[in-house]
Amino acid sequence: xxxxxxxxxxxxxxxxxxxxxxxxVDSQVTMMFWYRQQPGQSLTLIATANQGSEATYxxxxxxxKFPISRPNLTFSTLTVSNMSxxxxxxxxxxxxxxxxxxxxxxxxxxxxxxxxx
Amino acid sequence: xESVGLHLPTLSVQEGDNxxxxxxxxxxxxxxxxxxxxxxxxGPQFIIDIRSNMDKRQGQRVTVLLNKTVKHLSLQIAxxxxxxxxxxxxxxxxxxxxxxxxxxxxxxxxxx
Numbered sequence: 001x002x003x004x005x006x007x008x009x010x011x012x013x014x015x016x017x018x019x020x021x022x023x024x025v026d027s028q029v030t031m032m033f034w035y036r037q038q039p040g041q042s043l044t045l046i047a048t049a050n051q052g053s054e055a056t057y058x059x060x061x062x063x064x065k066f067p068i069s070r071p072n073l074t075f076s077t078l079t080v081s082n083m084s085x086x087x088x089x090x091x092x093x094x095x096x097x098x099x100x101x102x103x104x105x106x107x108x109x110x111x112x113x114x115x116x117x
Numbered sequence: 118x119e120s121v122g123l124h125l126p127t128l129s130v131q132e133g134d135n136x137x138x139x140x141x142x143x144x145x146x147x148x149x150x151x152x153x154x155x156x157x158x159x160g161p162q163f164i165i166d167i168r169s170n171m172d173k174r175q176g177q178r179v180t181v182l183l184n185k186t187v188k189h190l191s192l193q194i195a196x197x198x199x200x201x202x203x204x205x206x207x208x209x210x211x212x213x214x215x216x217x218x219x220x221x222x223x224x225x226x227x228x229x
Contacts, residue, residue, distance in 0.1 A: 001163070033216075042206060043161070043219045092160055096214070104213035106151070108160035 002027055002098050004109035006091075012115045013083055020079045021112045023093030028073035030097025034066070037090040037111070046091075049076040073099075083116045090114070127224045136194040140207035140220050145188060147209040151217065152181060152192045156203045164192070164205075168213065194225075202227045 003026040013019050023032065032049040047055040047068055055068035070076040080087050093109040130136045142150065148169045153161035167174045167181045167190075174181050180193040190207050204224050208217040 004160075031214075042221050045216055048216070104149070105163055105166065106217060107163060108153075110160045 001105075002029065002095055002107050004093060004095060004107060006093055006109045006112050008112060009110065010113040010115075012117060015084050015116055017083055018079055018081045019083065019114060020077050021091055021093075023076045023078070023109055025074045025095050028099040029095040030073075031095065032070055032076045033094040033096075033106075034068060034076070034078045035092040035094055035108075037092060039089070043092065046078070049078075080114065083114075085116045088114055088116045126221070127226060129226045129228060130197050131228050132197060132199060134197055136192075136197045136201070136225060138192045138194075138205050138223050138225065140190040140192075140223075142188050142190055142207065142209045142220070143218070144209060144211070145185075147211060149210040149213040149215075150181070150183060150190050151208045151210075152179075152190075153206045153208065154201075154203045155206065155222075161206060197225075197227050199227050199229060201225060 005024045007022045011019055034046040035043045036046055037043050045058050046061045046066055047057040049055050049068050049070035051070045051073060065081055067079045078091060090111045090113050092111045094106055096104060096106040151166040152164040154164050155161045165176045165179050165181050167183050169185060172183055178195045182191045194201055202225055204222045206222045207220040210217050
């Protein structure tokens with residue numbers, strides 16, 4: 001499996017500000033994803049981070065609110081822009097297609113716990 | 118052991134008993150299914166997966182059963198331990214490399 005790290009692990013932010021979350025994987029991966037998990041809820045896919053091109057967003061999520069970068073096969077960032085209390089959630093990085101593994105298993109990072117005041 | 122559907126979000130079992138966690142999936146065309154375990158304050162951890170051409174797959178202390186006729190997936194945990202206490206999510210996908218759709222999650226609580 002992959003070792004996935006996220007920074008920051010948690011943050012408390014003021015409304016109207018923006019936060020960029022980083023995801024680093026210890027091996028090259030084919031696909032990277034960003035999920036949101038609201039308190040006590042299941043996981044909702046925000047977008048697929050595409051290397052070298054614009055991310056693919058799911059219904060209800062837009063680039064202006066959640067800009068994503070993926071400059072290479074091991075790193076991605078998610079920015080939560082112009083935050084409001086409704087953005088308080090856990091944001092999870094996920095990867096699939098580890099180099100040399102040969103499976104489609106999808107792994108998750110530890111999450112970033114965001115509270116917006 | 119006890120079994121619970123998604124309409125009962127918590128399952129409580131005695132340490133040492135077998136646990137059965139059930140999941141009803143929505144898409145009859147789904148080909149790939151996966152179970153995750155999420156402990157408090159952590160990200161989801163892969164447990165086991167199964168493709169639709171199989172009915173059963175076993176791992177270490179866990180077994181996943183797939184009933185395509187009634188669109189039902191279950192996770193069996195043998196000899197449940199306190200470390201098994203967590204929220205368990207099932208997920209389905211049209212293909213193994215397509216996006217996952219997650220179920221609501223079930224909390225497993227192990228009584229000492």
